[in-house]
Amino acid sequence: MEQQKSILIEGKNSVVEALKAGRPINKIYIRKGDRSFFRLLLELARENNVPIVEVDEQFLNKISITKKHQGVIAKGSPKAYLELEDLISKAKTTSREPFIVVLNEIEDPMNLGNILRTCDCIGANGVVIPKRRACGVTPTVLKVSEGAGEYVDIARVTNIALTLEKLKEEGFWVVGADMDGELYYEKDLTGPIALVVGGEDKGLGRLVKEKCDFLVKIPMMGHVSSMNAAVAFAVIGYEVVRQRMLKNAGRT
Numbered sequence: 300m301e302q303q304k305s306i307l308i309e310g311k312n313s314v315v316e317a318l319k320a321g322r323p324i325n326k327i328y329i330r331k332g333d334r335s336f337f338r339l340l341l342e343l344a345r346e347n348n349v350p351i352v353e354v355d356e357q358f359l360n361k362i363s364i365t366k367k368h369q370g371v372i373a374k375g376s377p378k379a380y381l382e383l384e385d386l387i388s389k390a391k392t393t394s395r396e397p398f399i400v401v402l403n404e405i406e407d408p409m410n411l412g413n414i415l416r417t418c419d420c421i422g423a424n425g426v427v428i429p430k431r432r433a434c435g436v437t438p439t440v441l442k443v444s445e446g447a448g449e450y451v452d453i454a455r456v457t458n459i460a461l462t463l464e465k466l467k468e469e470g471f472w473v474v475g476a477d478m479d480g481e482l483y484y485e486k487d488l489t490g491p492i493a494l495v496v497g498g499e500d501k502g503l504g505r506l507v508k509e510k511c512d513f514l515v516k517i518p519m520m521g522h523v524s525s526m527n528a529a530v531a532f533a534v535i536g537y538e539v540v541r542q543r544m545l546k547n548a549g550r551t
Contacts, residue, residue, distance in 0.1 A: 307438045308373040316446025318343040323376040330370035364438040378436040386454040390424035397491040401427045404498035412443025413529035425452035463510040466493045480514025488539045
């Protein structure tokens with residue numbers, strides 16, 4: 300497959316964060332008459348020598364993929380993916396205990412965008428996604444993440460099950476989010492953690508579940524039997540943060 304040469308970044312916050320993060324941007328289109336509204340964006344563009352082109356609303360609507368461009372669309376280089384080994388190495392060099400998120404066949408760009416946003420909020424070291432049967436970093440993902448996608452490292456792998464084996468060899472506890480598990484707040488989620496979240500309809504799958512050290516679940520008290528993948532990740536992800544904060548507080 301030919302490597303993608305460029306990607307559209309849509310929306311004010313997404314473009315601003317792309318510029319702040321140093322992503323190579325070729326050109327930025329803004330809606331005519333909106334220069335005052337995009338003052339910070341224009342300053343960042345000048346600092347990075349990125350040309351600004353004023354266009355009418357119809358042009359933006361025509362090229363927009365998300366249909367939520369907010370009057371600005373940038374054309375830039377695609378997000379660079381890391382090798383798994385590099386993601387693990389970076390995770391181990393931070394001051395916090397390593398926390399990597401593994402997504403098994405998340406296909407909805409809205410879910411991936413929200414997960415990346417939560418990852419940035421909770422300080423996760425990065426995300427692992429499969430190369431096939433999964434959503435990559437698209438304009439919709441970047442828009443939904445509100446710029447957080449610029450700061451979260453992502454590794455793409457061929458085989459999730461083998462990846463979990465590698466993470467265990469590197470000292471991570473592999474925790475799967477699954478309704479067959481124990482209550483998430485009753486398990487110890489401190490230490491190096493790789494949290495595995497399954498696809499929207501498929502869950503983790505038998506082989507991936509078998510590779511996990513243990514499974515955790517969120518209690519369900521209503522009429523439906525499952526929770527949105529991005530919401531489930533946020534609930535468990537913040538429990539990881541809570542437990543680590545309590546653990547660190549106990550040391551001081």
